Amino acid sequence: MLKRYEKFLEELDKELRGYFLEQEQYIKCKQGCTDCCEKGEYPFSRLEAEYLMYGFLNLPKDIKSEIRKNIMDLKITKQNSNAERFLYKCPFLVNKSCTLYERRGIVCRTFGLAYLKSDGTINLPNCTNQGLNYAKVFNPETKEIYLDNPIKKELTIDKILRSNLAEKYELECGEIRPLIDWF
Numbered sequence: 130m131l132k133r134y135e136k137f138l139e140e141l142d143k144e145l146r147g148y149f150l151e152q153e154q155y156i157k158c159k160q161g162c163t164d165c166c167e168k169g170e171y172p173f174s175r176l177e178a179e180y181l182m183y184g185f186l187n188l189p190k191d192i193k194s195e196i197r198k199n200i201m202d203l204k205i206t207k208q209n210s211n212a213e214r215f216l217y218k219c220p221f222l223v224n225k226s227c228t229l230y231e232r233r234g235i236v237c238r239t240f241g242l243a244y245l246k247s248d249g250t251i252n253l254p255n256c257t258n259q260g261l262n263y264a265k266v267f268n269p270e271t272k273e274i275y276l277d278n279p280i281k282k283e284l285t286i287d288k289i290l291r292s293n294l295a296e297k298y299e300l301e302c303g304e305i306r307p308l309i310d311w312f
Contacts, residue, residue, distance in 0.1 A: 130301060131180055137298040141289065148242055148280055157261040158241045164256040165240035166219045166227065172286050175303025177234045178311040184232035195223050200312050207309060217309060235286045243276065244284040251279055
């Protein structure tokens with residue numbers, strides 16, 4: 130199953146690269162920017178979590194120890210939280226870098242893009258409010274975005290994992306839940 134998932138990711142990444150190229154004038158993402166990884170829920174399917182953890186096994190011992198500590202700290206913080214939604218820094222972000230970038234989840238692969246949501250509105254990345262991606266075409270007061278050519282496809286994890294591409298590879302993705310809940 131993981132080999133089929135890797136082939137699926139190759140095709141998905143090719144499609145996403147096209148979207149990033151189409152919208153590059155609005156995207157300010159660069160190496161070292163970790164805004165997307167600093168505060169989120171990071172929905173992952175069972176298959177994505179499995180794929181991520183196989184990569185984790187091959188990390189250097191000191192990095193694995195740091196990630197384990199991050200996960201334990203997050204679990205304690207979550208347990209003590211009364212918040213309806215638990216937003217957190219990704220435990221795989223170490224020294225402002227993704228330790229498992231090649232194995233990152235679909236939500237991570239689509240970070241930075243503006244795309245349609247199921248209700249027909251446009252989903253903007255969180256960094257828009259910090260003057261980064263799409264900030265020049267977004268009016269924060271009216272919440273309107275002025276894009277000539279927005280992505281007309283829903284790029285949410287559930288839509289991607291139930292897409293024709295996922296069917297082509299006969300993926301069995303399993304339940305989707307926040308990354309921290311897989312540990």
